[in-house]
Amino acid sequence: MECTEASGWLSAWLDGELEPAEARRVEEHLAGCERCRRERALLAATSRAVRALPPETVSDGFDVRLRRRLATERTAQRLLRARVPAFTLGAAAVLVLTVFAVSRRSDTPRPPVASIPFAWVARAPELPGFDCRVGSAERCRVDAPCATARSCGAFPVAGLVFAAPGTELPTRSR
Amino acid sequence: MAPEDETPPAAAPGGGDPSDEELARRLAAGDAGAFDELLSRHRDALFRFTRWTLGAARDEAEDATQDVLIEIYRSLPRFEGRSRLRTWMFGIARNICRQRRRSLRRASSNPAGGVESTDSLRDLPDGSVDLDGALERREIQEAIALAIEGLRPEHRSAVLLRDIEGLSYEEIAEVLGIPLGTVRSRLHNGRLALAGRLLRLDRNRGRHDGMH
Numbered sequence: 044m045e046c047t048e049a050s051g052w053l054s055a056w057l058d059g060e061l062e063p064a065e066a067r068r069v070e071e072h073l074a075g076c077e078r079c080r081r082e083r084a085l086l087a088a089t090s091r092a093v094r095a096l097p098p099e100t101v102s103d104g105f106d107v108r109l110r111r112r113l114a115t116e117r118t119a120q121r122l123l124r125a126r127v128p129a130f131t132l133g134a135a136a137v138l139v140l141t142v143f144a145v146s147r148r149s150d151t152p153r154p155p156v157a158s159i160p161f162a163w164v165a166r167a168p169e170l171p172g173f174d175c176r177v178g179s180a181e182r183c184r185v186d187a188p189c190a191t192a193r194s195c196g197a198f199p200v201a202g203l204v205f206a207a208p209g210t211e212l213p214t215r216s217r
Numbered sequence: 218m219a220p221e222d223e224t225p226p227a228a229a230p231g232g233g234d235p236s237d238e239e240l241a242r243r244l245a246a247g248d249a250g251a252f253d254e255l256l257s258r259h260r261d262a263l264f265r266f267t268r269w270t271l272g273a274a275r276d277e278a279e280d281a282t283q284d285v286l287i288e289i290y291r292s293l294p295r296f297e298g299r300s301r302l303r304t305w306m307f308g309i310a311r312n313i314c315r316q317r318r319r320s321l322r323r324a325s326s327n328p329a330g331g332v333e334s335t336d337s338l339r340d341l342p343d344g345s346v347d348l349d350g351a352l353e354r355r356e357i358q359e360a361i362a363l364a365i366e367g368l369r370p371e372h373r374s375a376v377l378l379r380d381i382e383g384l385s386y387e388e389i390a391e392v393l394g395i396p397l398g399t400v401r402s403r404l405h406n407g408r409l410a411l412a413g414r415l416l417r418l419d420r421n422r423g424r425h426d427g428m429h
Binding site for chain 1: 264282290361362365385386404405
């Protein structure tokens with residue numbers, strides 16, 4: 044074995060990561076090569092130097108920040124599990140697109156607010172509750188039946204609340 | 218002849234503590250406390266890996282580590298147990314670091330990275346090498362940390378995962394997504410480059426006593 048080849052294997056030999064046959068070849072070379080023995084010693088000392096470093100740890104506020112984020116994540120996951128089935132989402136999407144297409148073809152004048160074919164009022168990160176901006180004094184929860192469905196025509200789907208065209212939508216927000 | 222250095226102990230829990238994989242199963246079964254235990258075991262190691270990989274300041278590295286841990290929390294239900302959980306978590310950290318690098322368009326986070334050289338090792342010092350004697354001094358530890366920061370990122374990751382986190386070559390290959398042979402060469406070249414930096418540091422400070 045030449046020095047070049049032996050050198051390339053020295054770290055793996057030090058780490059005990061060579062096959063037995065490979066390790067024997069390295070050891071045979073080391074027995075007769077002062078230069079490679081010096082390199083081995085240097086590599087071993089370097090490895091020890093790195094291992095001797097005190098392990099760096101996160102700062103004191105890290106866990107508090109993480110727990111806050113995890114709480115949000117857990118809430119979002121609970122809501123995802125409680126969400127309406129996928130086929131309902133698909134049906135809602137088709138409904139929205141159909142209503143939107145029909146509304147664009149209609150010559151009927153539409154009230155200003157209702158000219159919006161659909162509108163969403165909140166997204167999942169704002170959960171679990173938020174002020175409904177399309178009517179009702181109830182706080183809206185997308186994981187529960189929409190309290191505004193009968194009064195304003197809005198309906199919740201997957202974290203968004205939609206309202207069909209022609210619906211008289213109160214615009215006040217709280 | 219036996220290797221001089223023992224493989225450092227893995228971070229796996231000992232005694233009667235549940236394994237990482239058992240904790241993952243408990244979490245999947247709804248035991249939120251299992252994730253807290255996993256956090257306490259691996260949070261700091263993931264932080265170190267993220268920091269070294271990004272070559273980032275502490276604040277930025279902690280932000281990235283939070284992203285890593287949230288992603289681990291999200292993905293744990295999909296953990297299939299084909300590798301050790303610790304290896305799998307480091308893999309997620311690697312992916313998050315890649316995304317961060319791309320988004321930051323940071324070609325090189327470290328101006329010293331990529332310029333390392335092992336030329337000085339062509340002329341190795343005679344006699345015993347005594348880097349160990351000075352290691353208790355804080356300034357030397359800081360100098361070593363600085364020397365590690367100066368390594369190329371791919372060398373830095375390999376050296377860190379082996380010498381600080383104690384991963385096997387096979388685990389390093391899995392975490393970094395590289396062949397076993399590449400792990401060998403990266404680790405070896407990283408250590409050589411680091412040794413060269415430490416030797417130069419020693420020469421610059423005029424402390425040749427332990428080296429010659």
